[in-house]
Amino acid sequence: MIEILNVTKKFGDKVAVDNLSFNVVEGEILGFLGPNGAGKSTTMNIITGYLSATSGTAKIDGIDILENPIEAKRRIGFLPEIPPLYPEMTVKEYLGFVYELKECRFPKEQHLKEICDVVKIGDVYKRMIKNLSKGYRQRVGIAQALIGNPKVLIFDEPTIGLDPKQIIEIRNLIKMLGKEHTVILSTHILPEVQAVCDRIVVINKGKLVANEKTEDLILAVEGSRRLTAKIVGPEAEVLKMLKSTPGVRYAESIGKRDTDSISYIIESEDNVDVRKSLFFNLAKNNWPLIGLEGDELNLEDIFIRLIDKEKSDKKKRGAKKG
Amino acid sequence: MIAIYKRELKSYFLTPIGYVFCGMYLAVSGIIFSYTTLLAQSTSSLPTYFLMMIAVFAILIPLLTMKLFAEDRKTRTEQILLTTPVSLTGMVMGKYFAAVTVFGATFLVNSFNYILLFQYGEPNAGLILINILGLFLIGCAFIAIGVFLSSLTENQLIAAVSSICVIVVFLALFFVVDKIGVEWVRVFLKWFSILDRYRPFTIELLDITAVVYFISLTAVFLFLTVRVYEKRRWS
Numbered sequence: 001m002i003e004i005l006n007v008t009k010k011f012g013d014k015v016a017v018d019n020l021s022f023n024v025v026e027g028e029i030l031g032f033l034g035p036n037g038a039g040k041s042t043t044m045n046i047i048t049g050y051l052s053a054t055s056g057t058a059k060i061d062g063i064d065i066l067e068n069p070i071e072a073k074r075r076i077g078f079l080p081e082i083p084p085l086y087p088e089m090t091v092k093e094y095l096g097f098v099y100e101l102k103e104c105r106f107p108k109e110q111h112l113k114e115i116c117d118v119v120k121i122g123d124v125y126k127r128m129i130k131n132l133s134k135g136y137r138q139r140v141g142i143a144q145a146l147i148g149n150p151k152v153l154i155f156d157e158p159t160i161g162l163d164p165k166q167i168i169e170i171r172n173l174i175k176m177l178g179k180e181h182t183v184i185l186s187t188h189i190l191p192e193v194q195a196v197c198d199r200i201v202v203i204n205k206g207k208l209v210a211n212e213k214t215e216d217l218i219l220a221v222e223g224s225r226r227l228t229a230k231i232v233g234p235e236a237e238v239l240k241m242l243k244s245t246p247g248v249r250y251a252e253s254i255g256k257r258d259t260d261s262i263s264y265i266i267e268s269e270d271n272v273d274v275r276k277s278l279f280f281n282l283a284k285n286n287w288p289l290i291g292l293e294g295d296e297l298n299l300e301d302i303f304i305r306l307i308d309k310e311k312s313d314k315k316k317r318g319a320k321k322g
Numbered sequence: 323m324i325a326i327y328k329r330e331l332k333s334y335f336l337t338p339i340g341y342v343f344c345g346m347y348l349a350v351s352g353i354i355f356s357y358t359t360l361l362a363q364s365t366s367s368l369p370t371y372f373l374m375m376i377a378v379f380a381i382l383i384p385l386l387t388m389k390l391f392a393e394d395r396k397t398r399t400e401q402i403l404l405t406t407p408v409s410l411t412g413m414v415m416g417k418y419f420a421a422v423t424v425f426g427a428t429f430l431v432n433s434f435n436y437i438l439l440f441q442y443g444e445p446n447a448g449l450i451l452i453n454i455l456g457l458f459l460i461g462c463a464f465i466a467i468g469v470f471l472s473s474l475t476e477n478q479l480i481a482a483v484s485s486i487c488v489i490v491v492f493l494a495l496f497f498v499v500d501k502i503g504v505e506w507v508r509v510f511l512k513w514f515s516i517l518d519r520y521r522p523f524t525i526e527l528l529d530i531t532a533v534v535y536f537i538s539l540t541a542v543f544l545f546l547t548v549r550v551y552e553k554r555r556w557s
Contacts, residue, residue: 011557048405052555073407084402086329088336100325101406144402 001026001182002047002152007056009042009206016042018206019056024199026151029178031197031214032186039206040186041081044156047184048078060152074102077150077181081157083141087130091121091140094129095147102148111147119143119173135166142173153181159192171196202306209306227268227275227294228254230261233287239264245281247272261290323408326416327423330390334424343386344428350378355435365445369524372453376520379457379464380493384485386424387468388478390417391547395476404551414469414547421465429458449526456523459536460516464489466543473550492516 002024009017017039024030034040045051047058049065049072058065063072086094095112104111116122119139124132129140138158145153155174159167174185175196187193193200193214200217202210210217231238235253242251242264250267257263268274275292282289334340358371394400403413433454439445467488472481496517502508512518519536522529 045401050401050404050555054556070407070409073405076405078401078405080398080401080405082398082401084397084399086333086399087397088333089329093332097325097329098402098406100328101402101408103407 001028001061002184003057003059003062004043004047005057005059007043007046007053007058009039009046009051010054016206017046017053017203020203020206020208021056022201022208022211024152024182024184026182027178028199029174029183029185029197031193031200032184032203033188033190033193033200034186034203035188038203040203041156042206043203044078044080044154044184044186048076048154049073050078050080074148075151077145077148077153079141079145079153079155079158081160083137084144085129085137085140088128090128091125091132091143094140095143098144098147104148106149111149115143115146118146118176120169135162138162138166138170142170146177151182153177153183155183155185157186157188159187159189167192204306227266227278227292229264229266229278229289229293230258230291231264231282231287231289232261233282233285235262237285238262238282238287241281241285242266242278245274245277247274247277258290323412323416326403326408326413327420330417330420331423334386334420337389339385339389340424343382343424344431346385347378347382347428348432350382351375351432352435354378359439360442363442365439365443368445368449368453372457372524373517373520375457376460376493376517379461380489381486383425383461383464384468384471384482384489386421387465387472387485388482389472390421390469391473392476392478392481395473396478404555410548410551414473414544414551418465418469418544421469422462425461425465426458429461446526452523452526452528455528456520456532456536459533459540460520463516463536463539463543466540466547467492470543470547470550473547 004023005021007017007020008015020039020043032040032043042051046053047060047065049069052066060072060075063075065072086097089097092112095115096108099108099112113122116125119142121136121139121143124136129137132140138161142155142158145155158174159170162170171192174183177183178196178198185193185197197214200210200212200214201208202217229242239251239253242248247268248266249269250265252265254263254265266274266278278292279289334343354374355371358367358374359365391400394403404410408416436445436450436454439450464485468481468485471485471488472478475481475484492514493516495511495515499508499512499515499518502511516539519529519532522532
């Protein structure tokens with residue numbers, strides 16, 4: 001549905017996107033991940049025709065955005081990082097304006113009403129945009145993208161700055177939209193991607209770092225796990241036992257964090273789950289395990305690991321060549 | 323294009339700018355008109371009124387054009403205009419004609435002033451009609467200049483001030499050009515002097531070259547505005 005081929009974008013000497021290629025299949029929700037300044041927004045702006053790539057092509061539904069921008073843009077609904085809203089207009093006027101701007105052919109009243117129902121902005125329909133809360137503005141932004149029922153939806157950090165309840169609502173909304181549309185969703189929040197996306201493309205400094213199914217990517221970087229355990233028992237002996245448990249690479253006491261338990265950090269070897277043997281060993285010694293938490297992997301970890309992996313892969317390849 | 327035209331037109335009157343422009347235009351024009359014609363009890367000074375109105379346009383029209391592109395750029399609403407199926411030319415023309423409509427409507431209302439003259443004397447109807455056309459074309463050209471400068475910045479104030487400056491330079495050439503010694507420079511600059519071009523209108527001469535000149539000036543600045551947006555995509 002969306003084909004990005006060797007896209008490079010330079011701002012002066014600075015390379016924002018560097019020879020990036022990936023495809024999005026019809027009906028897929030693609031998570032577009034990267035730290036700030038990685039080139040996510042630039043890439044999205046190129047796909048939507050707001051910017052032109054220095055070299056390379058972007059095709060929507062087989063139509064080149066540069067060769068036939070009008071037709072390509074007809075197939076895209078875009079929510080930029082800052083929703084493009086006119087504060088002095090009411091929601092109704094604004095959506096009416098976008099409807100005309102996109103030259104829709106659906107029956108106007110009905111089409112707008114359906115969209116308002118989907119994004120739940122019916123109750124602010126006649127209010128001025130400048131008086132709306134951030135969450136509602138974001139929804140109006142999404143509504144704007146949905147007008148004309150485009151095949152492709154592109155959302156640039158749609159949940160940024162929203163409260164947790166709104167985040168969940170917007171996520172569910174995107175998930176629902178993903179059933180009928182092809183969606184690209186940029187974000188730097190990992191749980192969001194895990195919750196919503198089928199596939200993840202990770203970029204860093206404008207370069208593709210990973211392009212994999214969500215489960216595969218999480219698995220690939222989750223190999224080695226860090227656990228924090230709270231155990232009641234004599235510190236030295238517990239630590240000794242932990243270190244001798246098969247599969248544990250590293251264990252360290254981080255002292256008392258509770259009234260009676262001592263916390264330990266345990267790192268397992270790649271692709272080994274030590275939690276079961278840990279539990280049985282502790283039970284054998286009558287040391288109650290009162291808490292066990294896996295460290296949530298966050299985007300930073302994924303990056304560090306992906307980038308490290310890339311570096312070591314390169315080294316390996318280099319070694320082979322040599 | 324029509325959607326953008328309608329939105330811009332509406333937005334002039336959702337914000338105070340439209341009212342400020344119409345009010346100021348009619349008030350200033352009315353004062354100048356009464357001093358030059360009615361109170362002077364003569365219609366021979368009408369050309370003075372027309373020339374003074376050009377100076378008034380130089381200040382007022384940038385108020386009308388300053389927000390057209392600068393505001394969209396600042397609030398990032400241009401992203402919706404540039405990512406929906408609208409051509410760049412369509413976008414520029416939509417905004418341009420919205421400003422022309424507000425200007426034209428005020429201009430039309432203002433033209434009722436001339437009817438008063440017929441109550442008190444026998445003014446030269448031909449002169450009035452020719453100058454109505456001339457002033458309107460100059461207004462349209464100034465709007466195009468303002469539109470262009472608005473597309474260069476995201477600050478409305480800078481857009482307005484720079485438009486005023488550019489227009490004033492165009493007007494000031496009239497007073498400077500003849501004092502330049504080098505002939506080719508003089509000829510070259512004279513080409514840009516709007517008031518020199520306008521002079522035939524004040525003596526009841528419909529100068530077709532001047533009409534073409536004003537329309538071309540408008541077209542050039544609108545074309546440049548489209549180019550600004552075209553270029554920004556690439557840089």
